[in-house]
Amino acid sequence: MSDPILSVEGVVKRFAGVTAVDGAGLSVGAGEIVGLIGPNGSGKSTMVNMVTGEMPADSGTFRFDGRDITALPAWRRARLGMARSFQMLRLFGSLSVEDNLLLARHISMKRSMWESVLGARPAREEEEAVRARARELLGWFDLAPFADRKVTALSIGQQRMVELARGVIADPRLFVLDEPAAGLSPPNVDRLIALIRRMRDEFGISILLVEHDMRVVRDLCDRVVVLDSGTKIAEGPPAAVTQDPVVVEAYIGRGWKRRAQA
Numbered sequence: 001m002s003d004p005i006l007s008v009e010g011v012v013k014r015f016a017g018v019t020a021v022d023g024a025g026l027s028v029g030a031g032e033i034v035g036l037i038g039p040n041g042s043g044k045s046t047m048v049n050m051v052t053g054e055m056p057a058d059s060g061t062f063r064f065d066g067r068d069i070t071a072l073p074a075w076r077r078a079r080l081g082m083a084r085s086f087q088m089l090r091l092f093g094s095l096s097v098e099d100n101l102l103l104a105r106h107i108s109m110k111r112s113m114w115e116s117v118l119g120a121r122p123a124r125e126e127e128e129a130v131r132a133r134a135r136e137l138l139g140w141f142d143l144a145p146f147a148d149r150k151v152t153a154l155s156i157g158q159q160r161m162v163e164l165a166r167g168v169i170a171d172p173r174l175f176v177l178d179e180p181a182a183g184l185s186p187p188n189v190d191r192l193i194a195l196i197r198r199m200r201d202e203f204g205i206s207i208l209l210v211e212h213d214m215r216v217v218r219d220l221c222d223r224v225v226v227l228d229s230g231t232k233i234a235e236g237p238p239a240a241v242t243q244d245p246v247v248v249e250a251y252i253g254r255g256w257k258r259r260a261q262a
């Protein structure tokens with residue numbers, strides 16, 4: 001088997017009085033979709049924030065594509081090919097949908113934000129190629145009719161698609177998705193599942209997915225890692241893991257049944 005694209009070992013993160021992540025690790029193979037699940041407060045967000053470099057770990061090792069990235073800040077991990085989406089969307093609301101994509105691409109290509117927004121200095125051919133790619137992706141994500149609309153004029157479901165398109169335009173090797181199904185209607189969850197699978201199949205993007213919606217986890221993930229109190233308590237195919245008594249026990253009283261049936 002080839003080396004994993006992401007490999008995380010022995011990670012510890014303490015906040016005052018709380019050990020949020022307590023020696024957990026995980027890996028994502030090339031082309032794999034891995035789910036990170038666990039009850040509320042089990043350390044999932046803290047873990048992904050350390051994977052993307054937004055938060056430093058107290059200890060542990062992070063390797064990306066065979067390279068030790070433990071000491072690298074978020075922007076350098078992004079340039080190596082790591083993208084992420086946020087549960088609370090972080091789009092530029094006053095910009096158009098297309099400009100959000102152009103900006104994301106320019107940032108990933110090392111241009112300054114102001115050059116990108118004001119259109120100063122970028123080489124014309126490069127600018128046109130980026131614009132063509134943005135239009136292509138807007139079509140791919142069914143966003144073409146909204147290209148010139150301000151992001152804030154879109155529904156939450158459409159804004160989530162913009163967030164995904166914005167990640168994909170940077171050509172990531174790994175896309176970390178933080179609760180992409182949050183707030184979506186069931187038909188939009190179906191579309192999301194299909195699109196994430198296509199992102200992997202057509203663009204070869206490996207995916208680490210934090211998700212509470214068990215339907216998304218079951219339908220999409222090749223493998224699931226379960227955290228509880230900052231430790232890994234189970235790992236394996238979604239069908240087996242969600243039946244594991246240790247996992248069920250961890251969730252009892254914390255909404256497991258409601259989520260498992262969703």
Ligand SMILES: Nc1ncnc2c1ncn2[C@@H]1O[C@H](COP(=O)(O)OP(=O)(O)OP(=O)(O)O)[C@@H](O)[C@H]1O
Binds near residue numbers: 016019038039040044
């Ligand atoms: N910045 C912080 N300061 C102090 N404690 C924190 C901080 N961030 C997280 N924690 C604590 O760390 C633990 C893990 O939190 P985390 O948000 O990573 O869990 P989670 O699994 O993502 O939860 P949820 O499913 O509710 O999003 C919790 O006890 C939380 O209160």
